[in-house]
Amino acid sequence: MAMNISRRDFLKLGTCGMAAVAVGAAGGYGLLWRGNEAMATSQTLNLTILEAEHEMTDGIRVAAWAFSLNGTLASVPGVVIYAVEGDDLEINVTNGHSANHSFAVPGVVDSGIIAPGQTVPVRFQAPAAGTYMYLDPLNAPVNRVMGLYGALVVLPRIQLTPYSNPTSNVQRLFEDFGTAVHFPGHPWDPNRTWIWVFGSVDPVKHALAAATPSVSAEMFTSGYSPRYFMINGKSGFFASHDHRVEISGYVGQPALIRSMNAGLSWHSPHTHFNHCYRLAVNGVVQRDLWLLDTWSLGPLDRVDMLMPFIQPPDIPPQTWSKIEGGTNQENLPMVWPMHCHLETSQTAAGGNYPNGLIAHMKLLGPVNPANEVIIVEKAELRVRIGRLSLAGRASGNSQLTFYAGAPEDGRVIGTVTVPVNGRWVFEGRGLKALSNRTVSVVSSSTARRENIRCMVR
Numbered sequence: 001m002a003m004n005i006s007r008r009d010f011l012k013l014g015t016c017g018m019a020a021v022a023v024g025a026a027g028g029y030g031l032l033w034r035g036n037e038a039m040a041t042s043q044t045l046n047l048t049i050l051e052a053e054h055e056m057t058d059g060i061r062v063a064a065w066a067f068s069l070n071g072t073l074a075s076v077p078g079v080v081i082y083a084v085e086g087d088d089l090e091i092n093v094t095n096g097h098s099a100n101h102s103f104a105v106p107g108v109v110d111s112g113i114i115a116p117g118q119t120v121p122v123r124f125q126a127p128a129a130g131t132y133m134y135l136d137p138l139n140a141p142v143n144r145v146m147g148l149y150g151a152l153v154v155l156p157r158i159q160l161t162p163y164s165n166p167t168s169n170v171q172r173l174f175e176d177f178g179t180a181v182h183f184p185g186h187p188w189d190p191n192r193t194w195i196w197v198f199g200s201v202d203p204v205k206h207a208l209a210a211a212t213p214s215v216s217a218e219m220f221t222s223g224y225s226p227r228y229f230m231i232n233g234k235s236g237f238f239a240s241h242d243h244r245v246e247i248s249g250y251v252g253q254p255a256l257i258r259s260m261n262a263g264l265s266w267h268s269p270h271t272h273f274n275h276c277y278r279l280a281v282n283g284v285v286q287r288d289l290w291l292l293d294t295w296s297l298g299p300l301d302r303v304d305m306l307m308p309f310i311q312p313p314d315i316p317p318q319t320w321s322k323i324e325g326g327t328n329q330e331n332l333p334m335v336w337p338m339h340c341h342l343e344t345s346q347t348a349a350g351g352n353y354p355n356g357l358i359a360h361m362k363l364l365g366p367v368n369p370a371n372e373v374i375i376v377e378k379a380e381l382r383v384r385i386g387r388l389s390l391a392g393r394a395s396g397n398s399q400l401t402f403y404a405g406a407p408e409d410g411r412v413i414g415t416v417t418v419p420v421n422g423r424w425v426f427e428g429r430g431l432k433a434l435s436n437r438t439v440s441v442v443s444s445s446t447a448r449r450e451n452i453r454c455m456v457r
Helices: 024-028 168-176 203-211 217-221 236-240 317-325
Strands: 008-011 020-023 040-042 045-055 061-069 080-084 088-095 119-125 130-135 149-155 193-201 228-231 247-250 255-261 269-271 276-281 302-307 334-340 358-365 374-382 387-394 399-404 412-417 423-429 438-443 449-453
Touching (some): 130 302, 203 217, 236 358, 374 438
Parallel strands (some): 008 045, 020 080, 045 088, 247 358
Antiparallel strands (some): 045 061, 193 228, 269 334, 387 423, 399 438
């Protein structure tokens, strides 16, 4: 397929990766994307729908339609959008393609038809905290499967769990991390979140839609035979060695997996290393927490899984004791696979294995005290009396320093020493925090930093 740079972005598999942007109040959370990359922030997002060519794992280029953020290179999936529940969001969507398109978060907002060359502002309030998919719903499923999809992650105001209203069992699970014997190490760190967006490609059908954008959904789906299966737009080696796909950490560092399926095939992700807790299915936080090594993921499904990062059950206790003591002969890190239990999805181009839905889980070692986590359970700013009330827990016995705004501004509010039980409380004057209602917490022992958005009373 000839490439015309003036018409199409070329999405090279080895270099193009899924990016993330924090919008609205999420920009003040100090969020990190994978690999300790600082996440881009913006008050308003500008997305453009473009034609593109997407390179598959065997070097074949297939036609695609993709979202571009602020004029940058388009990507499949689109950029991960982070927001905070209740925030007013604005996303300007421009149609740079020759056919009608749309933008929607199912059950939340729908832009309606966006004609070629038209820009439509999409304004909505961020829904309850959880995992969502944004997509082009027109001519379903054609526009979506061609590449117009991405993840929307909505955060709670206080991130004790990933949800605004967790069930009692989910709440208890997160309280147990770092405190119960079964979960040694640290509490869940919200930065330890991975997004897995599943997709599939039938090059014949993609070429058909590229040549005839108004192709009917019936013609597109009839005889649809995917030859490529992707996580975050990548397959095989390129997916399993991408730090945005590969899940890594030490024992005692629980990892949240937000999985979703934008394709037409059913999938059955299967994890080695640790079984995972199923937290939420299609926005419904689960009452009963099943510990699973495999979960179902149908088209448009969204499933949140929590990998506890406990001692691998297949390593004998005597061997693990040597690993903890540094006297074993095992090589660290240890790597396990995630693969789909639907066999065809492990292949590419009709048979190349393992070049499909593959990911790695990497264990870096036993519990590491340096992986300190600061949890904020209460953040109140009483305007009338200028009083700031903070409370939470930390997994290290360090001194915490509180700043109004960013630490770089140097406006220290006060300090507190974390007691042995990890529970800390800070009460102090909050006048310095009134300007942006944001407080930063920095640990003296690990330089760990958390940004807090205060509730004003």
